[in-house]
Amino acid sequence: MLVPSGIHHVTAIASDPQRNIDFYAGVLGLRLVKRTVNFDDPTTYHFYFGDEIGRPGSLLTFFPWPNARRGRQGAGQAAVTSFAIVPGSLGFWLERLLKHSVEFEQPTTRFDGERVIALKDPDGLLLELVSHQRVEQCEPPTDLEAGAQVPSMHAIRGVYSVTLWQDGQQHTAELLTGSLGFQLAREQGSIFRYTSNESRPGSIVDLRIVPGLWPGVMGAGTVHHVAFRATDDATQGSARAALESNGYNVTPVLDRDYFKSVYFREPGGVLFEIATDGPGFTVDEPAATLGRGLKLPGWLEPRRFEIEALLPNIHLPVDLPGPNA
Numbered sequence: 001m002l003v004p005s006g007i008h009h010v011t012a013i014a015s016d017p018q019r020n021i022d023f024y025a026g027v028l029g030l031r032l033v034k035r036t037v038n039f040d041d042p043t044t045y046h047f048y049f050g051d052e053i054g055r056p057g058s059l060l061t062f063f064p065w066p067n068a069r070r071g072r073q074g075a076g077q078a079a080v081t082s083f084a085i086v087p088g089s090l091g092f093w094l095e096r097l098l099k100h101s102v103e104f105e106q107p108t109t110r111f112d113g114e115r116v117i118a119l120k121d122p123d124g125l126l127l128e129l130v131s132h133q134r135v136e137q138c139e140p141p142t143d144l145e146a147g148a149q150v151p152s153m154h155a156i157r158g159v160y161s162v163t164l165w166q167d168g169q170q171h172t173a174e175l176l177t178g179s180l181g182f183q184l185a186r187e188q189g190s191i192f193r194y195t196s197n198e199s200r201p202g203s204i205v206d207l208r209i210v211p212g213l214w215p216g217v218m219g220a221g222t223v224h225h226v227a228f229r230a231t232d233d234a235t236q237g238s239a240r241a242a243l244e245s246n247g248y249n250v251t252p253v254l255d256r257d258y259f260k261s262v263y264f265r266e267p268g269g270v271l272f273e274i275a276t277d278g279p280g281f282t283v284d285e286p287a288a289t290l291g292r293g294l295k296l297p298g299w300l301e302p303r304r305f306e307i308e309a310l311l312p313n314i315h316l317p318v319d320l321p322g323p324n325a
Contacts (some may be wrong), residue, residue: 001238002181005229006196006203007159008259008275009048009059010081012125013071013089017045017064017222018314020124024049024060026317027100028083031141031149032291033281034296035314037062039256039320042300043310054258054281055144055291058158063224066182066312071219073165076228076269078223080163082116082128084135088114088170089154091131095157096150118187124221127174133202147303149317162226164270165216169207171181171267176205179242180228225263227273236260239274257297291316309310 014020025032033054036043044065050058060081062194075080085093090107095105097119104119117129138157166172169192176182182194182205190209197203209224216222230236240262243250250264259275266272284295294311296304302306 002179002228002230003230003235005181005298006057006200007162007205008056008227008229008273008277009050009061009162010078010162010226011061011063011217011273012081013068013220013222013224013226014062014064014121014123014125015068015070016066016122017047017312020047020062021314022317024029024062026149027096029155030060032060032316034258034295035291036257036291036295036297037077037300037302037306037311039297042296042303042307045311045314046068046259047187048291049321053287053312055158056275056277058156060159065220068220070124071222072214072217072249073124074216075165075167075213077165078162078226078270079165079208079216080126080128080206081161081223082160084129084138084157084160085129085132085154086135086149086157087115087131090117090131092154093117099231100139103236104169111186111193120283121221125223129156130201132160137200158202159226160201161206163206163208164268165208165210166207166268167211168268171250172207173271175266176207179239179246224269225271225273227261227275230274232278233260233276236262236274236276237278257295260290 022063024030030049034048036046038046044063048059048061049053104117107115107117115131135157140152141155176194182196185193185195192207192238194205195203221229228304240250248264251262254261258281261273261275263273281290
């Protein structure tokens with residue numbers, strides 16, 4: 001079993017790379033902490049958005065395939081990714097979404113007084129901004145970039161939760177509680193909430209039961225996988241061994257440069273990852289300039305000229321400081 005530590009990152013699929021950057025680094029004010037490529041498809045970007053240094057639990061990452069067909073949310077998917085905001089920032093975010101012509105639903109209330117703004121990104125990915133008093137325990141990000149679009153006091157404080165849509169909950173629930181360090185916290189209608197540490201964001205998985213709903217289809221606007229945190233290699237290795245002993249087909253450990261990963265399918269069909277906390281995103285560039293240049297793993301450096309020629313040109317949102325690339 002993993003030491004309870006929660007969500008490491010969520011990875012989704014986008015279509016237009018520039019539009020993806022404009023929305024997440026621009027409208028939502030997340031920092032592009034790493035500009036690299038999909039290690040399994042080096043002609044495609046892999047963007048990492050998070051807090052000022054990309055701490056585990058703050059990260060939403062994307063494979064932006066230009067002209068990718070739109071996916072469909074449905075059963076067997078991590079359908080909703082929720083971000084944490086402090087209660088005093090709810091009005092700020094309502095005004096900001098209006099300013100940028102982002103469609104959203106009026107705030108609603110759910111578990112323990114959570115106030116939730118539901119919205120979609122330009123590809124239709126289901127997102128939420130969730131305000132709750134527990135978020136106030138999280139330190140606001142440091143402004144490493146003067147003039148960042150969202151003031152630190154209102155900035156997103158990381159991933160709050162993910163919501164899985166499933167036909168049933170028994171087998172996925174057994175995995176969450178038996179191998180991944182979660183426990184059932186409460187139920188509300190068709191939603192079962194599991195948490196690894198209810199005192200902070202990034203520790204919540206909501207399992208929504210949607211019997212009879214069409215199966216999800218992978219594509220732009222859908223989540224590719226959800227990663228859970230392992231503090232170190234030993235913790236990851238123990239979790240991997242436990243999963244294998246329980247009959248899961250787990251990949252070998254894969255070095256992603258900024259963390260190490262293993263992958264497997266949970267019983268409902270969602271691709272799960274267990275990722276180590278380190279070494280982190282400052283391993284190959286300083287914190288002050290994270291995300292400014294294209295970073296490649298060593299084995300792809302000999303192909304840099306070819307890869308750069310095939311990748312679309314992109315730049316940070318125009319009102320963010322610093323050089324465009």
